[in-house]
Amino acid sequence: xxxxxxxxxxxxxxxxxxxxxxxxxxxxxxxxxxxxxxxxxxxxxxxxxxxxxxxxxxxxxxxxxxxxxxxxxxxxxxxxxxxxxxxxxxxxxxxxxxxxxxxxxxxxxxxxxxxxxxxxxxxxxxxxxxxxxxxxxxxxxxxxxxxxxxxxxxxxxxxxxxxxxxxxxxxxxxxxxxxxxxxxxxxxxxxxxxxxxxxxxxxxxxxxxxxxxxxxxxxxxxxxxxxxxxxxxxxxxxxxxxxxxxxxxxxxxxxxxxxxxxxxxxxxxxxxxxxxxxxxxxxxxxxxxxxxxxxxxxxxxxxxxxxxxxxxxxxxxxxxxxxxxxxxxxxxxxxxxxxxxxxxxxxxxxxxxxxxxxxxxxxxxxxxxxxxxxxxxxxxxxxxxxxxxxxxxxxxxxxxxxxxxxxxxxxxxxxxxxxxxxxxxxxxxxxxxxxxxxxxxxxxxxxxxxxxxxxxxxxxxxxxxxxxxxxxxxxxxxxxxxxxxxxxxxxxxxxxxxxxxxxxxxxxxxxxxxxxxxxxxxxxxxxxxxxxxxxxxxxxxxxxxxxxxxxxxxxxxxxxxxxxxxxxxxxxxxxxxxxxxxxxxxxxxxxxxxxxx
Numbered sequence: 001x002x003x004x005x006x007x008x009x010x011x012x013x014x015x016x017x018x019x020x021x022x023x024x025x026x027x028x029x030x031x032x033x034x035x036x037x038x039x040x041x042x043x044x045x046x047x048x049x050x051x052x053x054x055x056x057x058x059x060x061x062x063x064x065x066x067x068x069x070x071x072x073x074x075x076x077x078x079x080x081x082x083x084x085x086x087x088x089x090x091x092x093x094x095x096x097x098x099x100x101x102x103x104x105x106x107x108x109x110x111x112x113x114x115x116x117x118x119x120x121x122x123x124x125x126x127x128x129x130x131x132x133x134x135x136x137x138x139x140x141x142x143x144x145x146x147x148x149x150x151x152x153x154x155x156x157x158x159x160x161x162x163x164x165x166x167x168x169x170x171x172x173x174x175x176x177x178x179x180x181x182x183x184x185x186x187x188x189x190x191x192x193x194x195x196x197x198x199x200x201x202x203x204x205x206x207x208x209x210x211x212x213x214x215x216x217x218x219x220x221x222x223x224x225x226x227x228x229x230x231x232x233x234x235x236x237x238x239x240x241x242x243x244x245x246x247x248x249x250x251x252x253x254x255x256x257x258x259x260x261x262x263x264x265x266x267x268x269x270x271x272x273x274x275x276x277x278x279x280x281x282x283x284x285x286x287x288x289x290x291x292x293x294x295x296x297x298x299x300x301x302x303x304x305x306x307x308x309x310x311x312x313x314x315x316x317x318x319x320x321x322x323x324x325x326x327x328x329x330x331x332x333x334x335x336x337x338x339x340x341x342x343x344x345x346x347x348x349x350x351x352x353x354x355x356x357x358x359x360x361x362x363x364x365x366x367x368x369x370x371x372x373x374x375x376x377x378x379x380x381x382x383x384x385x386x387x388x389x390x391x392x393x394x395x396x397x398x399x400x401x402x403x404x405x406x407x408x409x410x411x412x413x414x415x416x417x418x419x420x421x422x423x424x425x426x427x428x429x430x431x432x433x434x435x436x437x438x439x440x441x442x443x444x445x446x447x448x449x450x451x452x453x454x455x456x457x458x459x460x461x462x463x464x465x466x467x468x469x470x471x472x473x474x475x476x477x478x479x480x481x482x483x484x485x486x487x488x489x490x491x492x493x494x495x496x497x498x499x500x501x502x503x504x505x506x507x508x509x510x511x512x513x514x515x516x517x518x519x520x521x522x523x524x525x526x527x528x529x530x531x532x533x534x535x536x537x538x539x540x541x542x543x544x545x546x547x548x549x550x551x552x553x554x555x556x557x558x559x560x561x562x563x564x565x566x567x568x569x570x571x572x573x574x575x576x577x578x579x580x581x582x583x584x585x586x587x588x589x590x591x592x593x594x595x596x597x
Contacts, residue, residue, distance in 0.1 A: 275308055
């Protein structure tokens with residue numbers, strides 16, 4: 001048994017040593033979960049490093065890590081609707097590194113009927129796909145997020161998915177369908193006024209592109225109301241900027257400038273907003289024909305652009321506007337310069353998109369390659385563990401079989417010893433019983449011999465007494481016969497005469513006044529003084545007729561005479577005689593009949 005224990009311990013130690021990278025990876029995942037709220041970027045990088053470790057994870061663990069990494073990247077920002085997600089975040093995170101498992105996580109969680117997680121996974125996957133300009137995949141992911149959010153139910157996820165579907169439709173030139181998605185998003189957003197402001201602003205932009213200026217102005221008015229109620233300054237600045245665009249298209253330059261001045265008075269104005277402010281003010285003054293003011297703002301824009309870090313497409317638009325203004329001013333040198341800068345930034349934008357695509361493909365390739373390498377290592381390790389396990393199982397099985405056989409042999413030996421001991425006990429008991437039987441047999445034999453001897457002595461004595469009493473019996477029998485014959489004759493005679501009194505007188509004259517049995521008892525008492533007392537003992541258990549039978553046997557009276565004296569039939573006399581003989585013969589000692597007359 002000790003060998004089995006030690007082999008099991010060694011097997012467990014081997015498995016523990018082989019599983020050490022996996023345990024370390026799981027520990028790092030727990031640390032990432034704790035860092036996700038406070039240091040989301042660190043948590044995302046930690047998950048990325050865990051995914052590169054040569055550790056074996058289950059499908060559920062891989063999906064959970066992919067979702068955790070996406071939640072760490074997007075965090076609360078993933079719960080916000082534009083402009084936070086479509087401006088700040090993606091401008092700062094040009095290269096988003098997420099696990100390729102994120103794209104499969106939604107289907108996995110949906111299969112497990114964990115629709116809330118499936119909705120989040122699909123939504124985050126759509127964020128990444130639309131950032132890398134994978135519009136079809138992003139549209140598919142957002143629609144899945146909408147579907148799973150309805151099943152969860154998670155109205156906020158549904159609102160986000162509908163909003164991003166609208167954004168993709170707008171980018172694709174399908175403004176009316178985009179408006180329908182914005183309306184659905186606004187219906188599910190609840191009381192989040194900042195998000196209402198963003199949705200109404202996006203609706204206003206769609207109406208501007210569609211040329212429906214009244215509807216656009218109404219949406220922007222609603223958006224401005226919600227921005228003040230929700231306290232979202234960033235959205236408010238965008239609304240004012242869009243107001244200026246609307247008024248510029250309508251030729252309402254004063255109102256456009258007033259909107260941009262409202263934007264400039266916002267306390268949270270940053271460098272990016274300043275660039276938009278200068279660009280739009282320059283355009284307004286240029287279209288209005290006030291070139292000095294337009295030149296002032298475009299010069300300020302020219303100063304701000306080199307030192308700013310904004311998205312490349314904004315730089316392309318800004319330098320394009322500067323080139324157009326310089327061309328109107330007849331400044332060929334600046335026009336060429338701004339066009340070159342525009343082409344440079346346009347090239348950078350295209351290069352960046354190409355780099356992002358290559359980066360995403362490379363990341364996926366690296367991940368798959370790493371997974372393949374780890375899978376090969378894990379397969380080799382699993383083979384070693386499997387072989388070790390097989391040999392261990394074979395050894396344990398052989399040892400277990402030997403132990404079972406040994407246990408059976410020991411059990412058989414124990415049973416044999418128990419049977420032998422039981423057999424010896426039985427023999428001992430049988431020997432004791434045989435000894436006791438022999439003692440009892442010897443005792444009974446002695447008793448039987450004594451009983452037979454006593455019975456023989458009794459018979460001899462009785463024979464002697466019978467011989468002595470036979471003479472008296474014969475005389476008495478003759479006398480009785482004579483008396484009986486006399487009485488019979490007298491009885492017959494008296495029956496014919498019918499005189500019973502005379503019969504009694506004659507009987508008294510023959511026997512005297514006493515009855516026959518009383519006379520006989522007197523004779524017995526004289527001959528055998530103790531006979532009647534002996535016959536009355538309890539151990540003999542003789543009734544009255546049996547006692548009289550024994551007494552009459554001393555006189556050798558025939559069965560007919562005895563029947564006459566007792567008033568019984570001869571058959572009854574035979575039965576009485578048999579009972580009395582058996583009872584006397586069954587007594588071996590303690591009762592002795594008289595031997596002398």
